[in-house]
Amino acid sequence: MYQYQLSNGLAPQPAPSQKGETSGGTLLVLTSEELARQPAQEAKGDMVCHTPLARDAQICKAEVRRGYLNGTIVTPRQAKSGETIAFGYLLAPGLVVLCDDTGTARSMVQRLHKEDPRRSWTPAGFFCGFLALLVDKDLRHLELLGDQLSRMEDQVTNGQLEGFNGGMMVLRKEISRWIKYYTQMDELVCELQENGSLSDPEAQMFHRVEKRMGRLLGEAKALREYGLQLREMFQAEMDLRQNRIMKILTIVTTIFLPLSLVAGWYGMNFSGMPELTWKYGYPAVIAASALIVLLCLYIMKKKKFW
Numbered sequence: 001m002y003q004y005q006l007s008n009g010l011a012p013q014p015a016p017s018q019k020g021e022t023s024g025g026t027l028l029v030l031t032s033e034e035l036a037r038q039p040a041q042e043a044k045g046d047m048v049c050h051t052p053l054a055r056d057a058q059i060c061k062a063e064v065r066r067g068y069l070n071g072t073i074v075t076p077r078q079a080k081s082g083e084t085i086a087f088g089y090l091l092a093p094g095l096v097v098l099c100d101d102t103g104t105a106r107s108m109v110q111r112l113h114k115e116d117p118r119r120s121w122t123p124a125g126f127f128c129g130f131l132a133l134l135v136d137k138d139l140r141h142l143e144l145l146g147d148q149l150s151r152m153e154d155q156v157t158n159g160q161l162e163g164f165n166g167g168m169m170v171l172r173k174e175i176s177r178w179i180k181y182y183t184q185m186d187e188l189v190c191e192l193q194e195n196g197s198l199s200d201p202e203a204q205m206f207h208r209v210e211k212r213m214g215r216l217l218g219e220a221k222a223l224r225e226y227g228l229q230l231r232e233m234f235q236a237e238m239d240l241r242q243n244r245i246m247k248i249l250t251i252v253t254t255i256f257l258p259l260s261l262v263a264g265w266y267g268m269n270f271s272g273m274p275e276l277t278w279k280y281g282y283p284a285v286i287a288a289s290a291l292i293v294l295l296c297l298y299i300m301k302k303k304k305f306w
Contacts, residue, residue, distance in 0.1 A: 001028060001029070001030040001031075001034050002028070002029040002030070002106055002109075003026060003027070003028055003029075004026070004027040004029070004109060004113075005025070005026065005027075006025030006026065006027055006096065006120070006121040006122065006123065006126055007025050007120045007121070008120070009113055009116060009117040009118045009119050009120070009121075010027065010109055010112055010113040010117075010119075010121065010126075011113070011117070013026070025094045025095070025096075025121065025122065025123060026094065026095055026096070027095075027096045027097075027098070027109065027121075027126065028048065028095070028096070028097045028098070029098045029100060029105050029106050029109060030097070030098075030099060030100075031054070031099065031100065031101050032053040032054050032055040032056075032088075032099055032101050033101075035048075035049075035051055035053055035088070035099050036053065047067075047068060047090065047092050047095060047097075048090070048095075048097050050065065050068065050070055050090055051070060051088050051089065051090040051097040051098075051099050052070060052071065052072050052088035052089075052090075052099065053088050053099055054072070054086045054087055054088045054099040054100050054101045055086075055101055056072075056088075057072035057073065057074045057086040057087065057088060058072070058074060059072065059074060059184055060072065060073050060074055060181065060184035060185050060187075060188050061184065061187075061188060061191075062187075062188045062191040062192055062195075064191070064195040067092060067093075068090055068091060068092035069090070069091040069092075069192065069195065070088070070089060070090040070091070071088075071089060071188065072086065072087065072088050072089070073086065073087045073089065073134070073185070073188070074086045074181070075134070075181060076174070076177040076178050076181050079102035079103070079104060081102065083101065083102050085102050085104050086100075086101075086102075087099060087100050087104075087105060088100075089127065091123050091124065091127055091192075092123065093123070094123065095123065096123045096126055096127060098130075105130075108130060108133050108134070109130075111133065112126075112129055112130070112133065122199075122202065124192075124197075124198055124199075124202045124206075125201070125202050125205060127192075128202065128205040128206050128209055129205070131185070131189065131209050132205075132208075132209050132212070135185070135212060135213065135216060138178075138216055139216065139219065142178065142216065142219050142220060142223060145171065145174065145175060145178075145223055146223055146226070148167075148171060149171065149223065149226050149227060149230060152164065152167060152168065152171075152230060153230055153233065156230065156233055156234050156237055159237070159241075161234065161237060161238065161241075164234050168227065168230070168231060168234075171227060172224070172227055175220060175223050175224050175227060176224070178216075178220045179217065179220045179221060179224060182213055182216050182217035182220055183217060185213050186210065186213045186214060186217060189206055189209055189210045189213060190210065192206060193206045193207070193210065247305070251300060251305060254296060254300070255293055255296045255297070258292045258296070259289050259292065259293070262285065262288065262289060262292075266285065
């Protein structure tokens with residue numbers, strides 16, 4: 001468990017059990033295992049135990065309780081260990097608790113401390129800064145997803161259709177996760193604005209974060225629309241390829257249909273057919289068949305069938 005002093009630029013504090021160190025506001029960062037043991041902090045232990053466990057987090061949400069706010073955050077990102085980055089949080093007067101099993105929260109706190117080591121944070125102000133930092137690089141990630149879609153579009157344009165469905169399915173699922181994430185985060189920020197008892201500067205900070213969530217949500221939805229258009233483009237290319245195949249089969253069938261008629265006609269072997277006993281009957285049929293093929297090809301070329 002790590003403890004930081006909000007009023008002193010998120011400076012680390014030593015043992016959390018020492019008296020008199022939480023007057024300026026305290027930030028606790030701990031794991032689900034530590035939280036499950038209900039760590040006790042002087043005069044605040046009962047409050048800490050209401051923090052949701054990160055390992056049980058399923059969605060992004062904020063819940064208003066008597067005297068505090070708590071909830072969970074589940075991001076589409078994964079830590080280096082492969083675990084989904086998720087948090088449980090609690091906001092109370094003079095106290096912020098973050099439950100994290102991946103070490104991400106501690107890294108973010110250190111980054112906020114490094115950016116402004118002298119800043120005095122309020123619980124709501126810190127959490128707003130934490131949310132802003134959480135989505136700080138998301139636009140770049142969405143741009144990378146857009147680049148992948150652009151490369152897939154180039155492949156479709158060049159007729160390279162192999163493996164398209166598998167790649168598109170992976171991208172569609174990922175984009176859907178980001179849309180779901182931003183929708184839930186937007187609701188979370190709105191809930192905090194409505195029930196967080198914010199000061200004017202804090203309300204402005206949350207409003208900026210809400211607008212940023214809205215822009216990211218719009219960007220993710222635009223990627224989803226791009227994916228749908230790309231899917232339609234792929235289907236059109238597949239239909240065009242199938243039409244080419246059917247066109248070739250139609251041409252071959254059309255050419256050999258008269259030849260099939262000739263073969264069937266002379267295959268009847270009636271005794272009254274003079275061509276059967278004619279000396280030049282066989283070469284004449286060959287010449288007629290070749291003439292029919294050439295005539296069919298000429299007509300099709302003239303009609304621009306290919």
